[in-house]
Amino acid sequence: MTQQTPRTHAAPIGVVGLGSVGEALTLLLHAAGHPVVGVDTDLDALARVGTRVKASTAPEGAPDPVLTDDTAALRGARLVVEAVPEDRAVKTEVLRRITGVCPPGTPLVTTTAALSVARLAIACGRPADLAGLRLFTPPAPGGPAEPVPTGLTCAQTAEAVRELVAAAGLTEVEVGAGPAADANALVLGLLNRAVVLCSEGYAPHDDVDTAMRLGCGLPAGPLETLDRIGLDTAHAALTDLWRRTGDTAFEPAPLLSRMVAAGRLGRKSGGGFYSYDETGAEVRERGAAPDETGARPVRRVGVLGSGAMARGIAEVTSLAGHPTVLVARTTAKADAALESVADSLTRGVRRGRVTPAGREATLDRLSAATGLDAFADCDLVIEAVAEDPDVKRTVFAALGEACAPGTVLTTTTSSLSVAACAEASGRPADVVGLHFFNPAPVMRLVELAHAPGTDPGVLATARAFCRELGKTVVECPDRTGFIVNSLLFPYLGAALALLDRPGADDRVVERTDAAVERGFGYPMGPFALLDTIGLDVSLAIQHRLFDHFETPEHEPSDALAELVSAGLLGRKNRRGLRTGGR
Template sequence: MKTRGADVQDTAGLGRTVGIVGLGSVGEALLNLAAATGCPVVGVDRDPVVIARVEQRLKRTDAGERGRSVSWKLSADITALADAAVVVEAVAEDPGAKRDVLRRLRQVCPPDTAVLTTTASLPLLPLAAAAGCPERIAGLRLLRPPAVGGCAEVVRTSLTSDETGELAERLVTAIGLERAALGHRASGFAARLVHLYLNRAAAMVEEGFASPGDVDTAMRLGCGLPSGPLELIDELGVDEVHGRLESHWRRTGAEAFRPAPLLTSMLRGGTLGRKTGQGFHRYDDGDLPGERTADELRRTGSPSSGEPVRHVGVFGSGTMARGIAEVCAASGLRTTLVARGTDKARDAATAVEASLVKAVRRGRITPALKKDALAALTTTDDVSALAGCDLVVEAVAEDLDVKRGVFARLGAVCRPGAILATITSSLSVADCTAPADRPAETLGLHFFNPAPVMRLVELVRTPDTAAQVADAAREFCAGLGKVPVACPDRAGFIVNRLLFPYLTDAVRLSDDAALDVVELDTAVERGFGYPMGPFTLLDTIGLDISLAIMERLHAEFPGAGCEPPALLRELVDEGCLGRKSGRGLRRA
């Protein structure tokens, strides 16, 4: 038995030891939360390799506690729980394994010990009854491994005693989790929905479309998610994700649930994520995955063989064009915005100034920086003003013919060697930029809205984009304080190619299962920590815009899960466009 800590106060007020059986992703997370409260905690796992790994991590955590006393023990013997006040069973999602552990706990623990099972999909009452002590058993519903501030649901059966339920609720509160009503049905569909998304992300990496780091960074920064999809697979455990997908696939026959071959290879190789120290990312070397900073990008990116970007042109005067111009000017770059007329040029200058004034009021920039940015910005309706630019960004309407017309003009006006970029989010970069007749000097720079705030830029290379052009664009983005992620010229790039199949799945699941959209939104938001559930997000984007993107993705990737649901078409036809119309999938 491994022991740490001394003279510990039970700040959780639970009276006796808390036990955790099964030190996989969920069990280890619970062990850490319980130990951090000062409550004596005992972790049990039958695998000595797992115990050794968890012990190493706990010691590293202790070293960072700066003297705060923690108490934990690790053992392979379940009798170490003979004095536990409450025990959480967190073994694999297998009915036989769970029944065996629950029966052994009944034999080992005192009669007043409360036992919580973390089963995510198995019926709770049959497990409790099979254990022979149903009054002492409650469920602890978690959709992802717990962390401080996360949500958990205490589930009582008709036979759970009041004392057991109350002790379970005290434990959840004591370890820093928020009690939430997730609901068995809604949480099951939420997990199914998210696992489909995770499977597609794994397949994206497998096909070489983008690196794990770029996929995770794109979804974290582009959608505001607490973690990227591959980080979440590592957190849940490759074995857990693979098992859930395979179970759904065998039960439904739906190919979307068939585990990506890469997940199967990782499972067979024992590369299971955080709990084994390596999955899509490495963990046991002390470096956890995270977004790359602009400084890191400057250090790790290939050096540009050309001159640095000093003069930026922006063609367009809408919201995105103004935002990009503001960011460039505020970064100290000489910036020229070209609009279609003098009135639009003047309006663009006024809008940028107003935005900078707000930034000063909010403390994001200084008055001096605002003054310098305005001095660096020129707005005009004369396209020839872009002739000396080092890089020109096209930021007009998402219409192929309109964009092609712009690039024909840019190809005629801009100097040789200038980089020409489109901000398209769903069109082919090569098709948009072809009229410029400069294939080596063109690429996509998909800024996210609002450009002054959102840090992500999808850097899209066509097959003809020169390496030094991509490197110079990467340095340009880093200089703006943005985080570029690289991807090839395919519809949807990274974010939309993963986001919109997920949204499509949500509409289909709710339609097929007659599931309440509010309940599913709540389960996704509270269970997984996402800022918005899928239906709220669809209404925020706009159902008409979402439908158009789904149609483009379906045309590019038929059979990849983006065929627009009939319900969405019907709502758009009825004018139910989401938040902007006051009616959508949810009442806006």
């Protein structure tokens, strides 16, 4: 962002309400050198923002914001932003107080996320002076913001809102009210499910965030996002959605309710799922080093399978220095797998990810075979065959016979039972789940899933092995979907449900994806992601999740089943929700 010259003699910009949004906007404007008047009746909020202003940076000569509980300080402001809680009566009362101080013609901006901007404009008594500013999360440098003028907004105010976006260093986006509401509901549902997962004790909050950031490419983990939004703000938005829709996916998680009641509201209060110092910086507690007692040395690695995942894992293990043997069903499949890895490494050389010498050394460490006897001297074997329970059980029964005692046996399943594989092997203590993400050479995350009978030394071996590969490990008990899929697929299912909504927009697929991508910074929207995963794969995962959880949010989508039945599989055959004909 280009540093702006401080406007010390310019009229200030007013911000009323110094919660998560108001504080962030105040700090952005101050950092850009603009004079700001921040108003809040909460003296603690004024003190908090004052401390964070002192810890922030601004151009030399930029005036410190004036922070006060007196609305009269807004007199003379060139524009005033209302950023108070999402309640029509509260917003109306605040806007009327502002109009009682600021003369007609002063542009007024509401940050409402769910209320009608036009209705607020009418209620404030100065409809021509008011427009909306849609902020999907508390604004950050370069983040998205959508000006929302109404049919009542005058040209001067409409232009002033766009100038505000530029002044704060934000990026103007175009989303629309309907798609924005849909995207907001989808994301809030995802955040709420993440809280439930934590409250169940299935995984710690930081592991949940790490899994979703690295496994789905999210700009921030769901619990980090809640802390930024404000737990009370999210709780109120979820409660409103729950009351309006009756959808229990929006019923605030009990843990979220308890945290709000206890005053743990996130970054703005100094504590939520994470802790923050007085400047708002996160305070990370250094966790204990993973226990690697009993870890077994891993030199030679076996990979069973010849599909995309097996090839990617074989590339990763051989590139990391492990002699690796890939076993396929036929010589033709084995040769094709080796050729595919060689091509991938060639692309890696072009991109500077691998040196030419590194490519050759990697290929020298990689071999292929067609019989399980090739695994006889392997220290660790990774199964990466079809995601079918009968196939997995058959494979693990054979691996249990073919591999030497002490060989660690791993499955890459993302939705099947690790315990069932372990039982089939006849040596359950040696079996653990290693869920790599596709493409394995690129994706940093591995979900390490342990069954009840997994030996601690085997778990330590798998953990150390993944670290040698340069992967980030999150650990969880054996359960259908682990962390990522158990959170991701209800979100994808909720997006598919939009197709069945009465009066659904004919372009709901493209517009929802655009809203999620532009508004929340996700690398792709839900429909594009379904195409990328594969519609057939997604449907199969939905069925397995529903078989396990038996909850409405996991119920397989009829629309998805019909697409798969019609031969639409997504990106893999260029026929899907977003890939038709491309």
